[in-house]
Structure formats: structure tokens, C-alpha cells
Amino acid sequence: MTSIVVTAMLVFLAAGCRSDGRTLPSATGSIYEVVVVADEDVYQSVRPVMEADMPCLPQMEPYFHLTHITPSLFDDFLKSARNVLIVETNSDTIVKALYSRNRWSKPQAVCRITASSKEAFGGWWQANGEQIREWFVREEQARATRFLRGSTNKDAREAMSRRLDCDMLVPEDYMLIKDTADLIWCCNSKGSVRRDLIVYRYPYTDAQQFTASALFAKRDEVMGRLVTASVPGSYMGTEYNIFPPQMRAVTPLVNGYDGKRDAADNSGSFYAYEIRGLWRIFNGEAMGGPYVSLTRLDPVNGQIVTAEVFIYAAGQKKRNALRQAESILYTLQLPHEGIQSQQNGSAH
Numbered sequence: 001m002t003s004i005v006v007t008a009m010l011v012f013l014a015a016g017c018r019s020d021g022r023t024l025p026s027a028t029g030s031i032y033e034v035v036v037v038a039d040e041d042v043y044q045s046v047r048p049v050m051e052a053d054m055p056c057l058p059q060m061e062p063y064f065h066l067t068h069i070t071p072s073l074f075d076d077f078l079k080s081a082r083n084v085l086i087v088e089t090n091s092d093t094i095v096k097a098l099y100s101r102n103r104w105s106k107p108q109a110v111c112r113i114t115a116s117s118k119e120a121f122g123g124w125w126q127a128n129g130e131q132i133r134e135w136f137v138r139e140e141q142a143r144a145t146r147f148l149r150g151s152t153n154k155d156a157r158e159a160m161s162r163r164l165d166c167d168m169l170v171p172e173d174y175m176l177i178k179d180t181a182d183l184i185w186c187c188n189s190k191g192s193v194r195r196d197l198i199v200y201r202y203p204y205t206d207a208q209q210f211t212a213s214a215l216f217a218k219r220d221e222v223m224g225r226l227v228t229a230s231v232p233g234s235y236m237g238t239e240y241n242i243f244p245p246q247m248r249a250v251t252p253l254v255n256g257y258d259g260k261r262d263a264a265d266n267s268g269s270f271y272a273y274e275i276r277g278l279w280r281i282f283n284g285e286a287m288g289g290p291y292v293s294l295t296r297l298d299p300v301n302g303q304i305v306t307a308e309v310f311i312y313a314a315g316q317k318k319r320n321a322l323r324q325a326e327s328i329l330y331t332l333q334l335p336h337e338g339i340q341s342q343q344n345g346s347a348h
Contacts, residue, residue: 027082027105031140031320033065037074038087045122046087049129054319056243056276057290061319063133079104083136086112087121095124099135107146109139144327145169153186160184164201165301169331178226185226193313193321197328198226201303209304210271212247215295216240218306223279234284238277245277250294271297274329279310290318292326300335307332 029035034050036043043066051062069078071088082105091114103110111132115121125132148169156170159179170186174197178185183200200222208214220237227236238245250272273295280288291310298305309325311318 024102024104024106024108025080027108028080029067029082030065031082031143032063032323033067033081034083034085034136035067035069035078035081036085036087037069037071037078038085039070039089039118040068042087042089042118042121043068045125046085046129049125050085050133052133055246056278057318057322058243058278058288059317061317064136076104080108081105082108083139084108084110085132085136086110088112088114089116089118089121091116095120097128097132101139107143109136111135140323141327141330144324145331148328148331156184156186160199164199164303164305165335166199166298166305167331167333168199168307169328170197171328183222183226192316193311193318195309195311195321195325197307197309197325198223199305199307199332201298201301201305204297204302204304207271210273210295210297215247215273215275215293215306216245219275219293219308222306223308229281229284229287231284234281236279237282239280239288243278245275247273247275250274287312287314289313290322292322292329294329294332296332296334298334298336305332305334 036046036050038046047066050064050066053060054063064083067081071086074086084103093114093116095113095115098112098114100110100112102108113121113124113132115124148171151172153170153172153174153176156174156176157167159176160166160168160170163179163181163184171188173190174186174188174195176184177187182202183198186197188195202218209218216238224235224237228234275293275295277291278288279291289310289312291308293306293308295304295306297303307329309322309328311321311325313321
């Protein structure tokens with residue numbers, strides 16, 4: 001096995017037309033589905049990473065659903081898939097990964113990995129497979145964010161601007177149900193999956209407010225007061241025992257989620273943290289589901305802003321609904337970033 005392998009992180013951005021002038025066809029396939037083009041034994045080494053269970057869901061669901069294609073069967077029809085991972089193990093070069101967008105269709109994400117041998121690839125994949133998976137996740141999230149720009153709720157955005165001095169691409173099908181001095185609550189209860197978006201702020205005093213214990217406690221305080229069920233005395237809380245919430249630092253983006261978000265360092269200097277976990281109703285009905293929150297510092301107003309989405313879909317899979325809802329969070333813009341006008345008009 002090669003002792004040293006190198007990754008070439010190159011991204012080519014393609015527009016809707018090819019260099020030869022032909023228009024690209026629309027990508028095929030479902031969200032969070034990847035076509036893996038590789039030999040059988042290579043595919044079997046890819047699966048544990050790409051099909052790993054997504055964290056903080058009430059039932060097991062993989063990061064991605066995979067479709068395996070051997071290289072000889074990878075024809076023009078299959079090249080239109082929205083996500084494609086190609087592994088070639090007959091190259092004379094060291095291991096490298098080449099990323100591209102809109103190679104054969106649009107929108108499309110393609111990662112081509114070349115290695116001198118299957119053994120060289122196996123060692124490289126063990127060290128870098130999760131990074132490849134995260135790139136495909138970011139690509140799916142970026143598509144969802146771009147879709148949000150097409151139709152937003154003007155009333156919700158105006159309330160968010162007026163109350164919280166921030167902006168977010170709240171989808172048009174999310175209804176504004178609560179509008180107070182420091183909190184906005186929007187909900188999409190259409191269909192069999194309920195999606196809720198809650199954005200609130202509170203004064204910033206020191207960096208200790210961005211520790212896991214402080215953010216968990218603040219969530220329980222706000223949600224416990226705000227969200228109840230039909231049984232008197234019931235309230236929403238966080239599930240800490242079965243699936244404890246997970247927190248990570250993230251890099252905030254001025255213009256929303258563009259597919260380039262990476263984990264920040266752990267020093268807290270960015271003051272931007274994502275938390276994934278499970279919520280449940282205490283002292284009431286047996287209700288619960290997943291949530292994702294993004295907490296950031298607003299240095300202009302001296303406030304901490306938390307945006308959270310949570311969903312309720314009893315007896316149904318929740319991965320796709322949660323992923324689509326959480327894409328809203330990364331469109332958050334704070335005053336020092338310059339709130340920009342979107343297609344449906346500015347919030348100001």
C-alpha cells in the first residue's frame with residue numbers, strides 16, 4: 001500500500017451550457033442519492049461511509065442512498081444523475097480527488113477519485129471518505145438554498161427585520177404564527193410532515209454563552225416556555241439520554257449556504273455553532289422528532305441570535321424533510337453582513 005497519498009481538491013464550476021454550446025439536461029435521481037461508479041470490491045469499501053447512519057434522527061436513515069454501477073455500464077443515461085462518485089483504480093498517479101459541478105447535467109455534483117491500485121484507494125478512503133461525503137451533503141444543501149430564493153414569505157421576513165434586525169429566506173409556504181419583540185415563529189403544517197422555524201435573540205454578555213451547556217440550557221428554556229401540547233403542563237424539551245445533541249462550530253457565510261461551509265476551529269472565535277438533536281414532549285403526548293439549530297453572534301446589536309428548525313412526522317422517514325428545512329438556517333444574514341434584497345423584495 002502506498003505510504004503517502006495526496007488529494008487534489010479542484011472544483012470546476014460549469015454553467016447551464018457546455019463549452020461546445022449544448023444545453024445541459026436536467027439532473028435525474030432523488031435528493032441524497034449518489035450513483036457510485038466503481039468495481040464491486042471498491043464499492044463495498046465505499047458503502048460504510050456513504051451509507052452511515054445520519055446522526056440525531058429517531059430512526060436509522062443513511063446519509064445517502066447509493067446506486068452501484070460498474071464502469072462498463074456507466075452510459076450517457078446514467079451520467080445525468082444529480083450526484084456521481086467515480087472511483088478509478090488503474091491510474092499511474094498518486095491518489096487524488098477531482099470535484100466538478102454540472103459536468104453532464106444540471107444541477108450535478110461529480111467527484112472522480114483516481115488511484116494507482118485498490119489498496120492505495122482503500123487507505124486513502126479510510127482517511128478521507130467522510131470529507132467526500134460532506135462535500136456531497138454541502139452540494140445538496142446549496143441546491144436547496146438556491147431554490148429558496150425563488151419564493152419567500154414577505155411578511156415573515158419583514159417581521160424578522162423589524163423585530164430581530166436580521167434576514168432569512170423563509171419559504172412562502174411557512175406561515176408566520178408568532179411575532180414578538182425577540183422571537184419569530186413560522187410553521188409549515190401542510191401535508192403529513194410539520195416543519196417549524198423559530199428565530200429568537202437575547203443579550204450577549206460573554207463567550208461562556210457559546211458553550212454546549214449554555215446553549216442546551218437556553219434552548220430548553222425558550223422551547224419549554226414556547227411549545228406545549230394539548231395536555232396541561234406539557235412542554236417541549238431536549239432528549240439527552242438516548243441520542244444526546246451534537247454541537248459543532250461552523251463558518252458563517254454572508255450570502256447564505258453556497259456549498260462551501262466548513263467546520264471552523266474550536267476556539268469559538270467565529271461565535272457560530274450548529275446543534276443537532278432530538279426534541280420530545282414532556283408530561284404529555286408521546287411526541288418528538290429531530291431539530292437543528294444555528295446560533296450566531298450579532299456584534300452590531302450585542303445580541304445572540306438562534307435559528308432552529310424542528311419537524312414532526314410520526315411514523316415517517318425524516319431525513320429529507322429535515323435537510324430541506326435546515327437549509328433555511330444558513331440563509332441567515334445579520335446587520336454587519338448587509339441584508340440583501342431577494343427576488344420577492346427586500347425585508348427593509
